[in-house]
Amino acid sequence: MGWKSKVALGAAGVVAVLVGVVVVRTVTFKPPAPAGDVPLAAARPFDAARAAAHLGEAIRFQTISHQDAAENDLTQWDGLHAWLQTTYPAAHRAMTREVVGGHALIYTWKGSDPSLPPLVLMAHQDVVPVTAGTEKDWKHPPFGGVVADGAVWGRGSVDDKGSLVGLFEAVDGLAAGGFVPKRTVIIASGHDEEVGGAGARAMAATLKARGVKAWFVLDEGMVVVADNPVTKGPAAIIGVAEKGYGTLRVTAPAPGGHSSTPPPQTGVTTLARAVLAIADHPHPMKFEGPGADMLKSLAPSASPVVKMAAANTWLFSPLLIKQTARSPAGAAMLHTTTAPTMLKGSPKENVLPQDAAAWINYRIAPGDSSAAVMARAKGAVGDLPVTLAWERQLNEPSPVSSTASDGWKTLASLAGSESGAPVAPGLVIAATDSRFMSPIADDIYRFQPITLSMDGTRMIHGTNEHMTLANLEEMVRFYQRLVETAGR
Incomplete structure (x- = not known):
């Protein structure tokens, strides 16, 4: 038997083992949160x-x-x-x-x-x-x-x-x-x-x-x-569980002045770069926690394909993440969300702002923390001349x-x-x-x-x-x- 045949045979063996593992795990799959069978009080009549x-x-x-x-x-x-x-x-x-x-x-x-x-x-x-x-x-x-x-x-x-x-x-x-x-x-x-x-x-x-x-x-x-x-x-x-809540204020200090003589970078342009840098580095989605447990618990009532994927997350988690994230609500179940919501610049169109600011609302997923969110935002803005601070009440997940x-x-x-x-x-x-x-x-x-x-x-x-x-x-x-x- 030539080496190519041996490689092909070996690959076929690996695939067969892989398929076997997937099938066994699918057949024996049990949801992580069974509903239980508690004796319940009967309903009483009411008006x-x-x-x-x-x-x-x-x-x-x-x-x-x-x-x-x-x-x-x-x-x-x-x-x-x-x-x-x-x-x-x-x-x-x-x-x-x-x-x-x-x-x-x-x-x-x-x-x-x-x-x-x-x-x-x-x-x-x-x-x-x-x-x-x-x-x-x-x-x-x-x-x-x-x-x-x-x-x-x-x-x-x-x-x-x-x-x-x-x-x-x-x-x-x-x-x-x-x-x-x-x-x-x-x-x-x-x-x-x-x-x-x-x-x-x-x-x-x-x-x-x-x-x-x-x-x-x-x-x-x-x-x-x-x-x-x-x-x-x-x-x-x-x-x-419920997500934490925090709003990050991003401030770009600037000298201000008349708009007829703008510097190469204004507070607004610096702020825009910072907001885009943060938004372009979202928290990664992970198939874990309550969001993932929901799908796993419902899998026995779903299609065979969903059940197979839920029973074998070690193999199919990237696919599950992709499918879940097809809707904004689904995506929000799998990670900390980042939503720029408010902006403040100059009070007048021909005045350069002295402190352009933006507010970014975070809903912090279990497993993350406000400290981790702040560290990620700071890493995203790098050496841009902006300040980051939490605004108002901050709630951890x-x-x-x-x-x-x-x-x-x-x-x-x-x-x-x-x-x-x-x-x-x-x-x-x-x-x-x-x-x-x-x-x-x-x-x-x-x-x-x-x-x-x-x-x-x-x-x-x-x-x-x-x-x-x-x-x-x-x-x-x-x-x-x-x-x-x-x-x-």
Whole structure:
């Protein structure tokens, strides 16, 4: 046998072994986060029409968090608080109520067994403004709370008064029915989530000072995606971590002067080079962490090709990254994102700026840090005469919560039971109030029990935000079953 034949035979042997390994790993593949099989409380009947009417009433309180807090009308929060007390009397008889940090609310439903760690449920009270001039584009007034066409319409119907009303509908019904939990249940409702979460910080500090260590925390964050691109059908995604948040200010000092006699390099040109240098050196995508675990968990419900790739990431991770990154949202799951968003130069067209500046917003992935982001940005700009500094509040990425704990198994079992869909962990690429709860809980999950299409999520913070009646019913039922399952 000649050497060419030997080489060909050897290569064929390597390929055969490779194929064998791929096949075996695919056949024996198991998802990294099984949903579990926890006995769940049955759903109780409730008045769905009343819940819809109540959500409409809550929407009419214009608890708008403006970027400038001086513009906030705090009487709207006071009105919402009074409305909660009047509307849910059984819940308020069963729970103690505290106001902390201005207008944040902590409700405690004391359990009969103090040895059990409490369940903490979160939903914020505030909403974002409606963009001026777009009011005419709404099917119903944005703060009308109109119930029509199978939905409750208005700003905050999904983000996040729907969750707040859903929680109180569930708890009020349980309390009115005589249920007494063994496990303490805490409802923590921040008042300024949309502008930084000072209320959540105050709530976390209060609970920490009392020595609270929660079973787990549940907040908004992810949903049941009706048309998940991996499964080509519904999938319930529970956020087990969220990205950090930081805005980098890049400043290019310059002498200024008259635009008729510009130097070879102005502050604007220096700044432009620096911003492009940073943007052209993005953080690399990696098939790891919660984003990768989501695909692996959904793989058994996906096509054979996806399952094969997920079972053999040692070989196919470059392909998986390429496919996932085909959409901006998919790409954001796999790395720290870099987004130049604001620029400042001269106040007048014929004046050279003395301090041209740009702001670059980062959403920092688990595994990265603000220090690593800063080091990468400094390396990108090199010896360009610019300064880099973090602007305002800086939040590191959250810890990654367990997908093997009893809390996860309970939550995932319930999500699967209610949605009839496969369940997977995921990464929240935005920010929630729950990020401040790490001192009181090892496990923080981010899941709103509603079903939305990929396109349907665009209404959040946008025009024609609405909560379908079917989603509202699903939400009330989910919270009722969760509280009862956790507390029995």
